[in-house]
Amino acid sequence: MRAALLPVLTVVAALLLLWYAGAVWMNAQWTRDQAARAGTEVTLPLLLQDTLSQERPLLPAPHQVAAELYDTVIAKAVTSKRSLVYHAWITLSATLLGFAIGTALGILLAVGIVHNRAMDMSVLPWAIASQTIPILALAPMIIVVMNSVGVQGLLPKAVISAYLSFFPVVVGMVSGLRAPDAMQMDLLKTYGASRSQVFWRLRLPSSLPYLFASLKVGIAAALVGAIVGELPTGAVRGLGARLLSGSYYGQTVQIWAALLMAAVCAAVLVGVVGLLQKVVLGRMGFGR
Incomplete structure (x- = not known):
C-alpha cells in the first residue's frame, strides 16, 4: 500500500511546490510596485508573505484555494447560493x-x-x-x-x-x-x-x-x-x-x-x- 502511495504523493508534492513557486513569481510584481510606492525595501520574507496572501492575486496559492473550498463546500449550507x-x-x-x-x-x-x-x-x-x-x-x-x-x-x-x-x-x-x-x-x-x-x-x-x-x-x-x-x-x-x-x-x-x-x-x-x-x-x- 505504501509503495503504491509513494509515487502519487511525490507527484502531488511536486505539483504543490511548483504551484507555490508560480504564485510567488506571478504575484511578486504587485508586491514590488506597492513597496516602491511606499518607499520600502522588499525583503525575501516580506515577498513570500505578501505574494501568498494577496486578496486578488494573479495566481492564488494552494492554501488560499483550499480555504475557499472549505468555506464554500463545508462551512456553507448546501442550499445557500454561496455554496x-x-x-x-x-x-x-x-x-x-x-x-x-x-x-x-x-x-x-x-x-x-x-x-x-x-x-x-x-x-x-x-x-x-x-x-x-x-x-x-x-x-x-x-x-x-x-x-x-x-x-x-x-x-x-x-x-x-x-x-x-x-x-x-x-x-x-x-x-x-x-x-x-x-x-x-x-x-x-x-x-x-x-x-x-x-x-x-x-x-x-x-x-x-x-x-x-x-x-x-x-x-x-x-x-x-x-x-x-x-x-x-x-x-x-x-x-x-x-x-x-x-x-x-x-x-x-x-x-x-x-x-x-x-x-x-x-x-x-x-x-x-x-x-x-x-x-x-x-x-x-x-x-x-
Whole structure:
C-alpha cells in the first residue's frame, strides 16, 4: 500500500511546490510596485508573505484555494447560493440530462450506421464535421434559438452537453458493433441466426467494452458542455456562473475553487462510469 502511495504523493508534492513557486513569481510584481510606492525595501520574507496572501492575486496559492473550498463546500449550507455544492448540483443536473440524451442519440446513430450503408456514408461524415465547430461559438446560438421559442433553464444547457457527448459514443459504439470478426459472423449465419439475433447475441455484447470507454470521455465532455452553456447566458447559478462572476470582479480565488470543484465532479462522474463498467463487464465474463 505504501509503495503504491509513494509515487502519487511525490507527484502531488511536486505539483504543490511548483504551484507555490508560480504564485510567488506571478504575484511578486504587485508586491514590488506597492513597496516602491511606499518607499520600502522588499525583503525575501516580506515577498513570500505578501505574494501568498494577496486578496486578488494573479495566481492564488494552494492554501488560499483550499480555504475557499472549505468555506464554500463545508462551512456553507448546501442550499445557500454561496455554496459550491449548490452550484455543482445545478451544473450536474444539466450534465446528466445532456449525457443521457447524447448517449441515447449516439447509440441509435451507431446502430443505424452499422446496419445501413446509406447512413454510414452520410451521417458519420456529418457527425465528424459537427465536432469542428467551436463550442464557444455554437453555445450562444443554441441558447438564443431555444430562448426564442420559449425553452429556457436546464434544457438548453443539456442540449450543449448532448452535442459534446454524443460524438465519442457514436465513434466508440460503431467500433464496438463492428468488432466481431468474419468467423463469428459466419458461425451465427450458419446456425440460421436472424439479423436481430446477431445484434443482440454478438454485436451488442462485443460492443460494451468500447461503449464504456467512450462513455467515460462522453460524460467528461458533457460536464464541459454544461459549464460552457452557463457562460453566455449571464447565469447566476452553476459552476459556470461562479467562473463568470469571479472573472467579472477579479476574484481569482473563487475562479480556482470553482475549477477544482469541476475537476472533482468530473473525476466522480468518470469513476461512477468506471465502477458500472467493472460490474457489467465482470458479470459478462470480460477480463476473466
